[in-house]
Amino acid sequence: MSDGRTGPLPGGGAGGAGSDVHAVAAAAFEEVASAADLRVLDAVRARYLGRGDGLLTVFRKRIGSIPDAEARRALGQTVNALVERLTGAVDERRASLSDVGTDGASEAIDLSWPPPPLRRGHLHPVSRVFRDVRRIFGQLGYIAVEGPEVEYDRYNFTLVNMPPGHPSRDTQDTFFIDDDRVLRTHTSPVQIRSMLVRGAPQRVIVPGKVYRRDYDATHFPMFFQVEGICIDEGIALSDLKGTLEFFARSVYGADRSIRLRPHHFEFTEPSVELDVSCAMCGGKGCRLCKGSGWLEVAGAGMIHPHVLGNGGIDASRYSGFAFGIGIERIAMLAYGIEDGRLLYENDVRFVSQG
Numbered sequence: 121m122s123d124g125r126t127g128p129l130p131g132g133g134a135g136g137a138g139s140d141v142h143a144v145a146a147a148a149f150e151e152v153a154s155a156a157d158l159r160v161l162d163a164v165r166a167r168y169l170g171r172g173d174g175l176l177t178v179f180r181k182r183i184g185s186i187p188d189a190e191a192r193r194a195l196g197q198t199v200n201a202l203v204e205r206l207t208g209a210v211d212e213r214r215a216s217l218s219d220v221g222t223d224g225a226s227e228a229i230d231l232s233w234p235p236p237p238l239r240r241g242h243l244h245p246v247s248r249v250f251r252d253v254r255r256i257f258g259q260l261g262y263i264a265v266e267g268p269e270v271e272y273d274r275y276n277f278t279l280v281n282m283p284p285g286h287p288s289r290d291t292q293d294t295f296f297i298d299d300d301r302v303l304r305t306h307t308s309p310v311q312i313r314s315m316l317v318r319g320a321p322q323r324v325i326v327p328g329k330v331y332r333r334d335y336d337a338t339h340f341p342m343f344f345q346v347e348g349i350c351i352d353e354g355i356a357l358s359d360l361k362g363t364l365e366f367f368a369r370s371v372y373g374a375d376r377s378i379r380l381r382p383h384h385f386e387f388t389e390p391s392v393e394l395d396v397s398c399a400m401c402g403g404k405g406c407r408l409c410k411g412s413g414w415l416e417v418a419g420a421g422m423i424h425p426h427v428l429g430n431g432g433i434d435a436s437r438y439s440g441f442a443f444g445i446g447i448e449r450i451a452m453l454a455y456g457i458e459d460g461r462l463l464y465e466n467d468v469r470f471v472s473q474g
């Protein structure tokens with residue numbers, strides 16, 4: 121974009137009408153460039169380029185009275201060139217002012233116009249469930265701690281009763297970092313870490329991310345678990361059952377049914393799974409619950425004596441239970457979300473729902 125102020129101009133030079141015309145033109149270009157709207161621009165154009173008495177136009181009239189032919193020609197060329205450039209600058213300025221939609225009266229900004237309503241943000245469903253889970257277990261005296269997501273193979277597997285070569289390792293769909301480290305496939309390695317740090321008794325929950333090579337409507341490569349650990353003298357399976365019942369009723373309300381099913385985990389004995397009746401179909405059977413009417417929301421059991429020993433705890437004196445809750449299952453049930461992938465795709469239409 122040229123503003124017409126650069127580049128050689130024929131004629132003019134120092135002194136006489138030539139330098140007057142340059143001074144006038146310089147002021148004109150200045151005013152064109154700073155014209156804030158089309159009305160001001162039109163006024164500037166009229167002042168300098170107006171037919172009869174425009175400040176640049178009047179130089180044209182003087183040309184004829186210059187006696188020296190050479191000087192006359194030079195001034196004529198100078199004035200013509202300046203008029204042409206100024207006209208171009210006015211046109212460019214007009215185009216740029218029109219571009220931003222400013223013309224005549226509508227260019228004014230109406231400061232009294234009410235602003236769009238402010239929309240309040242809210243927590244993501246997964247964050248809400250985390251908050252609820254912390255609160256519920258907080259009422260039972262659990263403290264929340266964290267563990268590393270890049271975990272040693274030893275903690276993720278070996279010390280929770282899955283030694284190298286153990287077939288159960290194959291079921292974990294592990295992301296390996298190198299020979300010694302993995303992305304933790306569950307929060308259970310923090311059982312060992314917490315035992316080594318806190319000993320007994322302890323009541324701890326571990327909310328966090330875990331990773332598995334898995335992806336469909338109910339499985340995600342990264343998902344959230346909350347591990348729970350309760351160790352003391354005389355802890356029994358009935359304590360686990362009471363704790364899980366309290367948790368399920370607090371999250372879902374007393375009207376939702378739960379059931380404990382016998383199961384198997386390497387690091388607990390006996391082991392159970394906690395099912396909650398499906399929120400989508402009310403127990404009749406649907407896509408989410410794969411027709412069973414129940415959704416599995418947690419694995420749990422009495423901590424295996426080997427695992428207590430690996431954590432430096434005397435299994436002849438202490439016993440404990442552990443559980444691992446799948447957070448997105450809880451969120452899907454609590455909010456009736458049928459496809460759990462929605463929780464991670466960050467589709468605004470989904471996440472902006474209050």
Ligand code: PHE
Nearest residue numbers: 306308419420421442443444
């Ligand atoms: N770590 C198990 C899983 O990811 C869940 C679990 C935790 C089971 C604690 C028992 C005790 O499936």
